[in-house]
Amino acid sequence: MPEDDTQPSGSGPSPELEPKLQCRNLWKVYGAQPESWFRDPKALNDPAALASRMREKNLIPAAVDVNFDVAQGEIFVIMGLSGSGKSTVLRCLSRLVEPTFGEVLLDGEDLLRKSARELIEIRRHKMGMVFQNFGLMPHLNVIENVTFPLTLQGMPEKERRKRVENVISLVGLEGREDSYPHQLSGGQQQRVGIARSLAVEPELWLLDEPFSALDPMIRRQMQDEFLHIQSTLKKSIIFITHDFLEALRIADRIMLMRDGMVVQIGRPVDLITNPADSYVAEFTRDVPLVRVMTAADALAPGATQQPSAGQPEVAATATLEDLLPQLAGRYDALAVRKGDRIIGQVTPESLIDALAKRTAAHGAAMDEDGSETAKDSA
Template sequence: MSRLQAENLFKVFGKRPEEAVTRLKAGADRDELRESGTTAAVIDASFTVEPGQIFVVMGLSGSGKSTLLRMLNGLLEPTAGRVLFDGQDLTSLPVRELREVRSRKISMVFQHFALFPHRSVLENAAYGLEVQGVPKAQRLQRATEALALCGLEGWENSWPDELSGGMQQRVGLARALATDADLLLMDESFSALDPLIRRDMQDQLLELQTKLKKTIVFITHDLNEAMRIGDRIAVMRDGRVVQTGTPEDILIRPADDYVRRFVEDVDRARVITAGAIMEEPSTVFDGVRFRTNQCVLDATPATVEADTPVADLFASIAGSDAPIAVTNEEGELLGVVGREHLLRVLGEQSPADEKVAAHA
């Protein structure tokens, strides 16, 4: 079962919202509704998020992504459609039950930290547990452990204004983790940070994810951030989800000209992986013959796993005429990447793109 499902979500603000949904379903666009004083913030959005996945919703300002996020935990009621969390329809829950789900199973990390200035770092991290009614000794212990996970051990008794912006955001993340919620919703959580601190926070999130395997919905307007941290990405435009897929899907097979323009400046070498471009292992390169699960060769080739970004292949392939062997976690040979093929993929030749798409 998917951890989270959004089914045909609409959110309309203004006059006669239900009538506006009917018009949207019949083909009306945002501009037509705006003329009558109605704003369609989200239009017919559907997607699923699997357990342990980082699902990124990205789009420009005004695309509807933050409104969509607030429907996922019931802060905003959909005009139409529904949200399922572990099979439970959140949109049909009474207010008290929905509030209970939000306090125990869904945590939110905001863009501007949202820390209490009159509470210590530890007390801020424990706040969600306080709302749940967890006894003080237990909540402080769990908050201490969450702060340590976020690299803030030793800062428990500090005040928020004594911390840098990046450290304050870590407190916000620790507060969400302390509740041990099944779902984390992160709304532009790193966008207020300086570029270097922002990248550090991305690293922190990815490191935590390898340990905790949380299900995360992450909102961003930054394509490079989406490509770096997302297992899957939904691209929004004018309230609609125009494409959903892996970072490689979005980059290699853009759904339309809008997405294509969006991704044209992305560093392909950091997104495309060895597994996406590898060729059949039966290929012969300069007398080095590779066969499934084994290789016959004069010298030991460089070896990488399938999820290695092609940017990490350059040094190895530059120092040898032999191709790079691509293996799975058990060390079994899956395919090979040769120098010429790698260069074609990183260029703009359509045959290369077709080759990548065939393996993606």
């Protein structure tokens, strides 16, 4: 598939924003002497071919030439089937897993060149991590687990106590402060992990399926809480999830991985309406288009850009779902506003047309290669 299709406009963050994190040609290969494969620079020109040669020799290329930037304040979501390399990439970013090749730049500085000591300082002060398997210390209770990273930072006790109280109430664990991890449910343990990483007030927040152990209602509450925290703190966040609807709610951009490789990076709407291939289409098949497509995606061709008297206006970013009640019987057309101008009109016909076109494009992507797709093991 052509490069332009796989990495649409969304492959880099908005140009006006400084990247907080840059991941360049990142590889993680498990197995015997993986470095030896990177001596010949020409081999890197075709990462997929190199990875398959490695697999033939029983190595596991878990991250294959992974490239992406995360902007200051952006929520960047990583998705992909089990085993596609999501956790590996996330752990390489903090060097909890040592990358085999590539660069990881945090505020422009290459983390792979930092000494062990410098790295510890960076992790303590700049990074927060929530692990897939919680990563709690079994012999410490809730308070002690959450306090631990602050003690490492050398924070004075009074400030520490206040901070810990704050995050514990934020994640709804009041009353369980004295419990040990084995006395907590999976969801509660996960919340301890979230509280602990938040306590540090990290600049870069790395979350590996942080809400996966929570039931749907609590999960939604935590997503709301998470978005609320983000709206004030504006951290740079990398967030792994298996749940596309979760990604849709929180992501500025999504990166989809398969077999260690990046398949597509884009805004949620790009992945849904312009999937790079059947794998991406399969991931997004259950997402209702009316919740993703916006008024700007459904303009009537050639319609006037002048609203008529008394005609209602809608924002270009309003979802089609938002427009339905107005278009169902009440109005023939809605004027669509973007900033200080009207960019066109949405009519019942143009809305149906837009949905039909996108549905067809999605179907075509699914039929395209008939290869094994997400449904096998999602």
